[in-house]
Amino acid sequence: xxxxxxxxxxxxxxxxxxxxxxxxxxxxxxxxxxxxxxxxxxxxxxxxxxxxxxxxxxxxxxxxxxxxxxxxxxxxxxxxxxxxxxxxxxxxxxxxxxxxxxxxxxxxx
Amino acid sequence: xxxxxxxxxxxxxxxxxxxxxxxxxxxxxxxxxxxxxxxxxxxxxxxxxxxxxxxxxxxxxxxxxxxxxxxxxxxxxxxxxxxxxxxxxxxxxxxxxxxxxxxxxxxxxxxx
Numbered sequence: 001x002x003x004x005x006x007x008x009x010x011x012x013x014x015x016x017x018x019x020x021x022x023x024x025x026x027x028x029x030x031x032x033x034x035x036x037x038x039x040x041x042x043x044x045x046x047x048x049x050x051x052x053x054x055x056x057x058x059x060x061x062x063x064x065x066x067x068x069x070x071x072x073x074x075x076x077x078x079x080x081x082x083x084x085x086x087x088x089x090x091x092x093x094x095x096x097x098x099x100x101x102x103x104x105x106x107x108x109x
Numbered sequence: 110x111x112x113x114x115x116x117x118x119x120x121x122x123x124x125x126x127x128x129x130x131x132x133x134x135x136x137x138x139x140x141x142x143x144x145x146x147x148x149x150x151x152x153x154x155x156x157x158x159x160x161x162x163x164x165x166x167x168x169x170x171x172x173x174x175x176x177x178x179x180x181x182x183x184x185x186x187x188x189x190x191x192x193x194x195x196x197x198x199x200x201x202x203x204x205x206x207x208x209x210x211x212x213x214x215x216x217x218x219x220x221x
Contacts, residue, residue, distance in 0.1 A: 034209065043199045043212030044153070091207045096143060096168075099153040 004088050009104040012078045020073040020103055022088030027068055032091040035062065035073045036099070037084040044087065044099070047073065083107045111136035115200050115213040122220050128173075128187040130216050132200030135181065140202040142183040143210065144175055147197040159183060160206060195220045 005023040012018040024033065032051050036044040048055055048062045050071070055062040061074040075082055087102040112135045122128060134140050144156040155168045157175035165175050172191060176184045183200060197217055201210040 032207075036210075043201070043215045044210075046209050046211065049209060094206050096141075096155055096158050096206055097210055098155065099145075101152050 004090065004100055006086075006088055006100065006103045008101070009106065011106045011108060012075075014080060014107055014109050015077050018075040018078045018082070018105065020075075020086050020088075020105065021070065022072070023070045024088065024090050025069040027090045029068075033062070033064060033068075033071050034089045034091055034097060035060070036087045036089065037082075038087070038102070039081075039084045047086070049091070078105075078107045080107050080109060111202070111211065113200060113202055113211060113213040115198075115216055117216060118214065119217045120219070122190050122218065124192055124220055125189050128185070128190050128194070128218070130185040130198055130200075130218075132183040132185075132213055133181055134202045137181070137202070137204070139180060140204065141206050141208075142177060143201040143203075144183065144185050145199040145201065147199065149196065153199070156185070158206070190220045192220050194218065 003026055032049050034049040035047040037047050038044040048057055048060050050062045050064050063072045083106055085102040085104050087099050089097045114133050116131055141160050143158045145153045146156055147153050157165055157167055159165050159177045162177050162180055173187050195218055197215050199215045200213040203210045
């Protein structure tokens, strides 16, 4: 299984960009990199995923290192509603996604 | 569009009582279905997943069981609840195993 390493917690000021790092040095060539977030008292929600190229959607951007051993989730302007636990999950093809401990993001007004 | 429902939203049960939590998905066919549990202040633990009717894979041995009587229905059960069964139970679905998962609103279970 691909192992991931994320900071336990990070803090950001409101309206500033946030870069959430993830190391996944054992990822295989066919595993997608998924990011989810879990708001307080809610189930996780999908944020973004990618394979090799950087990806953008309305929620965030995903920057994937050329060697695919790490990735960074970018929130362009953090809001108070972005305070959540962010999970980086390599997709293992035909096995369910496994959620680790994630990074708890605090946003300061 | 697809939607996923779970009920009840909250549940308080005595130790030793039975449990039945239901999850249904609308707007898709032959989804992969998942049950997770999150204990207070802890991460998500995958309990069961199903790739089709009657097909259940158990990830963690315990006093819980799962069943999939219909294509878009997933049920989590227990014959006798333990205090340690308290937690936030989440159902999710995906098109394929390992693909993007979409979670329901969850059921908060408190076993007293």
